[in-house]
Amino acid sequence: MPDTNTTLNLILFISVITLMTIVYPIAGYYQSKRLRDQMVNRVHNRSIWYISSIIWSWIPTLIITATVLISGFSMADLGFVTPSEQTNEIPKLLFYGALAGALIYFAYSLYCIITFRVNNKVREEHADKISAAIKMMLPVSLKEKRVWTLLSISAGITEEINYRGYLFLAIPLLFPRVGGVAIIAISSLLFAIGHIYQGKEAYKPALAGVAIGTIFYLTGSIYPVIIIHIAQDLVAKELLKEES
Secondary structure (H helix, E strand, O other): OOOOHHHHHHHHHHHHHHHHHHHHHHHHHHHHHHHHHHHOOOOOOHHHHHHHHHHHHHHHHHHHHHHHOOOOOOOOHHHHOOOEEEEEEOOHHHHHHHHHHHHHHHHHHHHHHHHHOHHHHHHHHHHHHHHHHHHOOOOOEEEEEEEEEHHHHHHHHHHHHHHHHHOOOOOOOHHOOOHHHHEEEEEHHHHHOHHHHHHHHHHHHHHHHHHHHHHHHHHHHOOHHHHHHHHHHHHHHHHHHHHE
């Protein structure tokens, strides 16, 4: 880490942790509460909420990325590189295992998307397992599903830059003794905290964070995790039957 930028990077890190542990959970809680209140009063617009989420996810991401670049690092330091076992000096077996895991993860998401579209019974069975709070947030109209697609792409890019690319760069630089397993655990915990507004469903982002964080660490590349993150979010688009 360039000495002249140590203070800047420390301030950025503290700011990001504050966002992830305080701002995001509180904002998510009040946004979901407002949406519930609007639905009770039959005045709601999920599309506007999705668009607002897209905008507010990109603002901190662009600030984080710009600060990292100003500090003397590059997009490659955030994981924008070709997958390679040499990035984190990973044994080839683990590296190829991670690539296989990413491929299986993506293939399963694609399978769910197709299955939900062609098999209403299976889709309804999965939809019934979702809590009412989460179901309320999912798209049902054609317009909402189109905006949700944009939201999924946006979330896949911004959240992976923030929770994987940035944290996996900043934590070992600021705390050299922290190893890969600990970084995966920390990033997964922060990812879960950011989704704590989902209530008891927050354990799912935590588990996804562990899987995605492990793949990111073992491949050294953000590209695979962005792709599987987007695919995973697109599965949710198909859970509820489209209304005309």
